[in-house]
Amino acid sequence: MPVDWERVRGEFPALANWTFLNTATFGQLPRRAVEAVGRHFAHRDELACDDFLDWFDDADEIRGLVARLVHCGAADVAFVPNAASALGMLMGGLDWRSGDRVVALEHEFPNNLYYPAFAERHGVEFIETPWERFYDALHPRTRLVLMSTANYMTGFQPPLEEVGRALRERGILFYLDGTQSVGAVRIDVGAVQPDLFAAHAYKWLLSPTGAGFLYVSPRTRGWLQPNVIGWRSDRRWRSVNALHHGAPEFVEAAEKYEGGMLNFPPLYAMGASLELIHELGPEAIERRVLELARRIEEILIRAGGQIAHPGSHIVAARFEGRDPACIAAALKRSRVLVSARHGRLRVSAHFYNNEADLERLEQGLLRALAAGA
16 A cells, blocks of 8 residues: 555654755654653653663564664664764774774765774774775775765765675675665665674664664674673673672673663664654655655756766765855755755755655755855
8 A cells, every 4th residue: 555655744743844855964753753752751750660671671672673674683783872883892892903904985974984094003004995996995904894875975875785795705894884774775784794784873764863773793793792891791681689790691692782771762762763664664665765866866957966876865966166055054044954065965855755845945946056055
């Protein structure tokens, strides 16, 4: 049965006041996510937090929703507050040797640039390469490749299954950041087989900041040690009446990387948003998002824009001789929200957008350009 997208749009109160085409910066929260947080706080008051262990059962259900979305086992999923924390876990867990190489694509999100550059103090060589020369950068000392499912500036989407296969053949670790894709387009970590796959859920997964997850492959869990050790690090952590004292015995599941108490309010919100995504269907969402993106491309081209990577769900365009920050500011004055990133105007629609939003985008864009923005 076709999705009633206009009914779904009613879940998002912010859309009543703004033409919001900026999900690549922040996703909007559905009402049910806010209500889930409210129920959690009301429940705390009702039982004075006496049932806090039951909250972890709820977390395991959310873990299952994540696993279902990205096609892995629930045991492969750990919760993280953001993608930077996930990358730090990996970078801090490697025994770096002088001459090791880390490779990232050029123009990556700073998460994938700052930490490897910081690791150069260990004698690690950090290479940023355009996609066209990516495979040439993989020499025998390459330890790790850092990549995003979609580039935040341009929308470029590398062929992930091809990359994953090539890196496995070479014995190179593969860290993949899905923050700019998961929730908009489908991804199958079982097919890509990264060693770690992280996503901060505040964009396309329509969650608050502080809600995120990390997939850790079984082979990686065999050697990667947790770098946060807390009361939940020991496998007997549920025995709160007599917690184990001494060296912790880790479980095999990815939850061993969580360490301590979880940030439950954002997790409950993420769980509600994941339920909505599963109700609508990831395939239907992807189809809707890409349909809107193609119409946005047409609008930007008609206005004189040059699309960076046609076909992506993130549409970025240059306007010759124009400052995209000035265009974005002019659009904001018309209550149309987009963003400017490194010389490009970036427009990012989610399933909650509609054709009327795109009409307001085109009208506002033409006015802005005519006014000299």
